[in-house]
Amino acid sequence: MQSDFSKTRAEFDLPEGVIYLDGNSLGPLPRGVSARVSQAIHAEWGQMLITGWNKAGWMELPTKIGDRIARLIGAETGHVVLGDTLSIKVFQALASALDLNPGKKIILSDDGNFPSDLYMAQGLCQMLGDGYELRTVAPEAVMEAITDEVAVLMLTEVDYRTGRRHDMPALTAKAHEHGALAVWDLAHSAGATDVRVAEGGADFAIGCTYKYLNSGPGGPAFIYVAPRHAEKVRPALSGWLGHEAPFAFDLDYRPGSGIERMRVGTPPVLQMVALDAALDVFDMVEIDDLRARSLELTDAFIAAVEARCPDLVLATPRAHALRGSQVSFRHPEGYAIMQALIARGVIGDFRAPDIIRFGFTPLFTSFEDVAAAVEILAEILETGAWDRPEYKTRARVT
């Protein structure tokens, strides 16, 4: 297959006058979503009522969509399931991994991990007591910090601030050498990079779908469990839809087969079908093409910004192997610069204390977008247009 990115771009309805470089916060609306959600509301919920669980196939959505995600993250078919939020899936993966590795009590992570991952780990350690502890080091110090003490290595593959990408195979291999399991958060990599969880040896992987996968605000999360653990893992959050026979209404929990046991409660059908429709766009491309396109876009952006904006300091690694699909620059007035950009239709994001970040979604970002965005950014910096009081008032940014 030859991936044609002008065709995938045509699958998105982007607002007039907007250059959207924030698909790594919230992916835009794919054209197919609205009709699919409307069908689920009227023809399924409205007409089938309770029988929709079987007739419309709602009950199987979490595993069927899981197989579609599996292709995008290099996972084995039948080992990914959708459900809950990413924070819940972090908890589930961590608790399950600790349970598979009794006797050790350290969760190792880095301070570039998304805070909610750290918070969930802190809450879990507090709940478990008994010496369980989250240890965080700098991203560059992770490799060295993997010792025999570590029970679980928990990392986000691509740093939400800098776009730095961890070396999943190398870090996972070292974790395994030291008897630790590896939990990988793919929130900022799935759908825009060539994630390879099976090849990388990941024990668990988790991710959200509302960023590069474009499922819409609050779309469900996913979890991957390596086949070698699938029938051994105890799911920690043992809900009825992870039961071997949910509709037998037994009084005792018995885990379902393989990845099914990582299901918990009733799946959010409207969000699930939105995601399902959003994934259709990925059927038009090969993952290696997606990765190549992403690197071309970020290369072009870095080169143009460095040529035009000498005051911005690159925070994203130049080496392709160390880069996700976003580019970040530092500037002491980063917040105001981003507000000025947004006011001119270039939507990126700011992360404290001084990072402006730009996400590049191969499915819809074009080289024209890159050139136009750099033009506007350069003009803002050259004219000092960011230096206005209304750009310096901090509103809540997501």
Next chain:
Amino acid sequence: MQSDFSKTRAEFDLPEGVIYLDGNSLGPLPRGVSARVSQAIHAEWGQMLITGWNKAGWMELPTKIGDRIARLIGAETGHVVLGDTLSIKVFQALASALDLNPGKKIILSDDGNFPSDLYMAQGLCQMLGDGYELRTVAPEAVMEAITDEVAVLMLTEVDYRTGRRHDMPALTAKAHEHGALAVWDLAHSAGATDVRVAEGGADFAIGCTYKYLNSGPGGPAFIYVAPRHAEKVRPALSGWLGHEAPFAFDLDYRPGSGIERMRVGTPPVLQMVALDAALDVFDMVEIDDLRARSLELTDAFIAAVEARCPDLVLATPRAHALRGSQVSFRHPEGYAIMQALIARGVIGDFRAPDIIRFGFTPLFTSFEDVAAAVEILAEILETGAWDRPEYKTRARVT
């Protein structure tokens, strides 16, 4: 306000030829939902993109809708929040309650509780180890089983099989006398009965919204924390949206104010707005009228079935105080009888081993529905129309 139930019924689009007595499994589609979801997709997600979190008010939906639910369950304003699934909320409430009551290790429940509640408790006890234990007794034996050993009493107010309603104030008072906290699951009571969590003294309450609250398949769950615990409780599932300052991206978790701390991950916006629209119908009625209407409907159904169908044995209590908003009968061929009913457009539900159950939703069930359903049920029993092989093959029933 005079509640007019012909007006609320007009707010639902029910399929032609269907008498829907399964709103306690999945509520039907309220007319206002589709337009609201469509607005969220096109005008909000599509046009506002990431700014929808602030501009469209997505971030506040969980607490704003929480206040609407509070009115329906007799809770104090500002003490209910939406999010996750009911199973996750069971876990969160239980773990938080155990943490508030250290030193005791018994969770007491009954074997009429919904199995997922028991499974989540079993998973939690296994995770905590150290003597934590779920103890289940018969529903009638709960009062006597509340002893000083009990840390948390966890009950579902209305039994999903029989429709039997527990005495929340009396059981909670006894739990408190013995130094236990009470967690109440309102899945089968919220929206169809006069739930009163504040008056009943509940410490925590949880519930789902896709039954009598009509939010659609997989709609979000809710959690209530009594004001006396709101600033003390440690949320157990400590996600970023429960943080005091989620967008500061601190490395350490600090719980947010009051009920905000029970938020975990990013809320499912499409399901949230569907719920918000569904709740508009409740603005047309008073809770006491809803409860009165529910009892009139179930009284009428019980009387008519007992007059016409001598082979069916009532499983639901006759006393109003002990009844939710469903009526169940036992029959050894209950499964086949329910299939025959469904084939004739009367949609109820079967629960093993021998229960046929009928949910009455005051918002849309009419006395004509009751009469017509009984007519069809009587005919099926009188003619033996249920005795066909295709009605005896068990398919998965939700």
